[in-house]
Amino acid sequence: MVRGEHFHLGRDSSEEEEDAMAHPFCPGYQNEPFRSLASEYPEADVFPRGQFRIEWGPIFHRGRLDGTARVLVIGQDPAQHETVVRRVLVGEAGRRLQGLLAKLGITRSYVIVNTFLYSVYGSVKATTRRDPRLVDYRNRWLDALLVDTEVAAVLALGGAADEAWQMWKKTPHGQAFTGTYAPVTHPTQPESFSKGDKAKLAAATKKLLSNWNVGLQTLAPALAHPDAPTPLVLYGDTWADGDRLPVPESDFPAGLPTWMHEQDGWARRVGKDAVEKRRNITIMVPKGIVQ
Amino acid sequence: MVRGEHFHLGRDSSEEEEDAMAHPFCPGYQNEPFRSLASEYPEADVFPRGQFRIEWGPIFHRGRLDGTARVLVIGQDPAQHETVVRRVLVGEAGRRLQGLLAKLGITRSYVIVNTFLYSVYGSVKATTRRDPRLVDYRNRWLDALLVDTEVAAVLALGGAADEAWQMWKKTPHGQAFTGTYAPVTHPTQPESFSKGDKAKLAAATKKLLSNWNVGLQTLAPALAHPDAPTPLVLYGDTWADGDRLPVPESDFPAGLPTWMHEQDGWARRVGKDAVEKRRNITIMVPKGIVQ
Numbered sequence: 001m002v003r004g005e006h007f008h009l010g011r012d013s014s015e016e017e018e019d020a021m022a023h024p025f026c027p028g029y030q031n032e033p034f035r036s037l038a039s040e041y042p043e044a045d046v047f048p049r050g051q052f053r054i055e056w057g058p059i060f061h062r063g064r065l066d067g068t069a070r071v072l073v074i075g076q077d078p079a080q081h082e083t084v085v086r087r088v089l090v091g092e093a094g095r096r097l098q099g100l101l102a103k104l105g106i107t108r109s110y111v112i113v114n115t116f117l118y119s120v121y122g123s124v125k126a127t128t129r130r131d132p133r134l135v136d137y138r139n140r141w142l143d144a145l146l147v148d149t150e151v152a153a154v155l156a157l158g159g160a161a162d163e164a165w166q167m168w169k170k171t172p173h174g175q176a177f178t179g180t181y182a183p184v185t186h187p188t189q190p191e192s193f194s195k196g197d198k199a200k201l202a203a204a205t206k207k208l209l210s211n212w213n214v215g216l217q218t219l220a221p222a223l224a225h226p227d228a229p230t231p232l233v234l235y236g237d238t239w240a241d242g243d244r245l246p247v248p249e250s251d252f253p254a255g256l257p258t259w260m261h262e263q264d265g266w267a268r269r270v271g272k273d274a275v276e277k278r279r280n281i282t283i284m285v286p287k288g289i290v291q
Numbered sequence: 292m293v294r295g296e297h298f299h300l301g302r303d304s305s306e307e308e309e310d311a312m313a314h315p316f317c318p319g320y321q322n323e324p325f326r327s328l329a330s331e332y333p334e335a336d337v338f339p340r341g342q343f344r345i346e347w348g349p350i351f352h353r354g355r356l357d358g359t360a361r362v363l364v365i366g367q368d369p370a371q372h373e374t375v376v377r378r379v380l381v382g383e384a385g386r387r388l389q390g391l392l393a394k395l396g397i398t399r400s401y402v403i404v405n406t407f408l409y410s411v412y413g414s415v416k417a418t419t420r421r422d423p424r425l426v427d428y429r430n431r432w433l434d435a436l437l438v439d440t441e442v443a444a445v446l447a448l449g450g451a452a453d454e455a456w457q458m459w460k461k462t463p464h465g466q467a468f469t470g471t472y473a474p475v476t477h478p479t480q481p482e483s484f485s486k487g488d489k490a491k492l493a494a495a496t497k498k499l500l501s502n503w504n505v506g507l508q509t510l511a512p513a514l515a516h517p518d519a520p521t522p523l524v525l526y527g528d529t530w531a532d533g534d535r536l537p538v539p540e541s542d543f544p545a546g547l548p549t550w551m552h553e554q555d556g557w558a559r560r561v562g563k564d565a566v567e568k569r570r571n572i573t574i575m576v577p578k579g580i581v582q
Contacts, residue, residue, distance in 0.1 A: 021330040029545050030318040038545040039312040055576050057548035084375070086546060253544065254320050254329040255377060257348035270573075279576040282561075285346050290569050 024250035026062070026087065033144045034065050037137075041117055046133045051125060052118035053083075053278065059118070061141075062088040062251050063111035070223060071101060072145050072154045073112040074161035076186055077120045080267040080281050085256065088112045090247050091264035096187035097157070098245035103216055103233060104153075105226025108248065111151075113141050115160045121278070124160070135167050142168045152179045153219040158186030180222035182215040202238070209235035259286050315541035317353070317378065324435045325356050328428075332408055337424045342416060343409040344374075344569065350409070352432075353379040353542050354402035361514060362392060363436050363445045364403040365452035367477055368411045371558040371572050376547065379403045381538050382555035387478035388448070389536035394507055394524060395444075396517025399539065402442075404432050406451045412569070415451070426458050433459045443470045444510040449477030471513035475506040493529070500526035550577050 029038035041058045049055075059078035063069060073089075081091045089097055089112055101110055115138070116124065128134065145151060146168075156162045162183040168174040169181075186192075190204035213234045220232045235243065252261050259266060266284055271277035320329035332349045340346075350369035354360060364380075372382045380388055380403055392401055406429070407415065419425065436442060437459075447453045453474040459465040460472075477483075481495035504525045511523045526534065543552050550557060557575055562568035 021327075023330045023332070025320070025329060027321040027326070028319045029316070030321045035318070036312070038316060039314045041314070041546070049581075055548060055550070055580050057546045057551075060546060086544060253377060255332070255348045255351060257346060259346070260348075275581060278581050279578075281574045283572045283574070285570040287570075289346050290340075290566060 023254075024248075025254040025256075026251055028253065029060070029065070031065070033140070034060075037141060037144065042133050042137050046128075046131055046137075047116070047118050048128060049121075051121060051123070051128055052116065053121050054118050055279075056083045056119065056281075059083065059086060059088055059114060061111060061113050062090065062094075062247075064109060065111065067149060068109050069111035069145065070109040070150050070152055070225060071104065071106050071111075071219070072142075072151045073097065073101075073110060074154070074156045074164055075112050075114050076158045076160055077114060077116045077118070079119055080269055081260075081264050083119065083281060084267050084283060085252060085260060087251060087253070088114055090252070090261065092244075093157075093187035094247045095244040096239075098247055099243045100155075100184075100187075100212060100216070102228075102242075102245055103230070104220055104223055105228050105230045106223065107227040108250070109150075109227050111145055113138075113145070115158075115164045129160070129163065135164075138164055139168050139171060139173075143173050146177055146179070147173050150225075152224070153222045154179060154181045155215065155219065156181070156183040158189065161186075180219055182218040184215040185211045205239065206237045209237065209239075257285075259289055314545075315539075316545040316547075317542055319544065320351070320356070322356070324431070325351075328432060328435065333424050333428050337419075337422055337428075338407070338409050339419060340412075342412060342414070342419055343407065344412050345409050346570075347374045347410065347572075350374065350377060350379055350405060352402060352404050353381065353385075353538075355400060356402065358440060359400050360402035360436065361400040361441050361443055361516060362395065362397050362402075362510070363433075363442045364388065364392075364401060365445070365447045365455055366403050366405050367449045367451055368405060368407045368409070370410055371560055372551075372555050374410065374572060375558050375574060376543060376551060378542060378544070379405055381543070381552065383535075384448075384478035385538045386535040387530075389538055390534040391446075391475075391478075391503060391507070393519075393533075393536055394521070395511055395514055396519045396521045397514065398518040399541070400441075400518050402436055404429075404436070406449075406455045420451070420454065426455075429455060430459050430462060430464075434464050437468055437470070438464050441516075443515070444513045445470055445472045446506065446510065447472070447474040449480065452477075471510055473506040473509040476502045496530065497528045500528065500530075548576075550580055 029035050038060055044054050047054050059082050075089050078088060079091065082088055101107070154165065156165045165181065165183070185208045190201050190208050193204050194200035216232060216234060247261055249261055263286060266286055268282050269277045269280055270282045271280045320326050329351055335345050338345050350373050366380050369379060370382065373379055392398070445456065447456045456472065456474070460468070476499045481492055481499050484495050485491035507523060507525060538552055540552055554577060557577055559573050560568045560571055561573045562571045
């Protein structure tokens with residue numbers, strides 16, 4: 001790949017190396033403290049089977065673990081696409097998040113963790129949410145990503161993520177953190193809320209975008225060193241072109257096919273009853289790829 | 292985990308660290324030359340769609356990429372479990388291979404690559420098998436794992452793997468390699484060959500085990516530093532207790548659930564015709580895990 005000299009300004013060497021890779025990928029959890037965090041995670045005694053899809057294993061993160069992240073995102077919980085890919089927020093919610101980050105000039109310097117390590121099944125009890133073992137483990141991730149790092153802005157997606165943030169903020173490390181924080185509505189809340197009612201969906205989307213504009217205005221001033229400096233353009237009343245952006249290939253593990261990161265809808269839970277659905281993930285390669 | 296002093300003798304520090312991890316995992320392709328190999332792989336122009344399930348992406352390896360491997364295994368091609376897990380030989384063939392390696396005292400110092408980077412669909416044409424781009428890429432893996440490394444023994448599973456070996460052996464690096472080589476029958480050849488006929492299966496299994504005994508006797512003298520020194524015990528006429536061993540958790544990516552590495556049969560290709568089957572992988576959590 002040949003690049004003009006001007007692209008070299010302000011770009012670090014790891015970024016340039018990655019650009020030169022045919023299929024850049026996420027290197028995962030080789031280095032501490034992430035190596036230990038990806039090995040010593042809490043299991044069914046902390047995340048009860050009645051409240052979490054613990055049978056699919058924990059899903060830890062997406063994005064930069066190499067110290068280059070400037071924005072930390074706290075997500076909600078992983079669904080079936082995330083389970084196959086083993087990374088956080090890789091579907092529609094992830095593309096909306098990429099759009100929001102791009103409005104802040106953040107195209108690669110982000111890292112995302114989950115409020116809950118496992119997909120929620122039904123709802124989560126307060127005693128579970130407050131279990132010190134659950135909270136302490138999550139706080140170890142937040143410490144690793146926020147104490148003495150370049151992260152200057154934190155975004156929480158949804159209520160549970162906001163609660164996770166408040167719990168960390170009460171710790172000594174949290175109290176010492178001086179970055180900017182914005183809690184916003186979860187990216188697919190309008191779809192969950194409106195349950196197929198188009199008028200409700202339009203109203204909820206408008207409300208979400210207005211809420212996200214507040215978030216953007218809160219976080220933008222904190223980001224003195226964006227990847228791609230850009231004037232802040234707020235959202236309108238509906239999704240516009242460019243508001244949803246692809247999840248970069250470099251966020252996925254090595255070797256995953258292109259269709260897994262270009263779109264979602266390729267993984268579903270299929271079954272004749274609740275238990276069978278819970279046991280199942282059905283992957284279909286999108287039409288037009290095989291023949 | 293508390294361990295007796297005597298376990299420390301002859302064990303390197305990375306091994307001890309791994310044992311101390313609650314859920315050890317494969318760190319993947321972070322370091323060169325594997326980082327480039329996992330990024331610059333050949334695609335549909337080299338592995339034609341009519342001969343390979345290229346739509347699921349490449350599956351690179353299983354085992355040690357940190358220079359500690361003493362045995363290299365060349366496998367055949369990845370199937371549906373390997374596609375989900377993104378590692379080579381994780382099903383029944385993999386467990387039989389673990390048993391064979393254990394008879395040589397090799398419990399962790401191995402590395403496995405595939406003859407073909409993608410799952411074979413139908414059969415592979417000679418022009419494809421000999422395509423210099425396919426061969427050169429595979430030879431880059433073999434160079435990385437065999438030139439100036441600790442690998443003293445190479446095992447090829449099946450005819451295509453043997454051909455891959457012969458092609459590398461003709462290169463200057465191959466000619467300079469002084470380790471011991473044994474081609475053996477593919478671990479699940481008896482099942483493929485017998486197509487449900489029990490008498491044929493028994494005869495083919497007996498033949499495979501006899502063939503594997505030759506392989507064991509060829510390779511055992513080359514392994515001066517096994518992980519777990521053990522007298523060589525040959526196979527009988529049928530599979531015996533201990534001939535099939537679990538694929539270690541440390542060979543899988545971080546966070547995969549236990550059932551994915553304790554057994555197979557949890558991933559199938561389902562569909563009403565060949566195209567639909569090709570587009571599908573259906574994962575079912577084994578019974579008894581969800582409820």
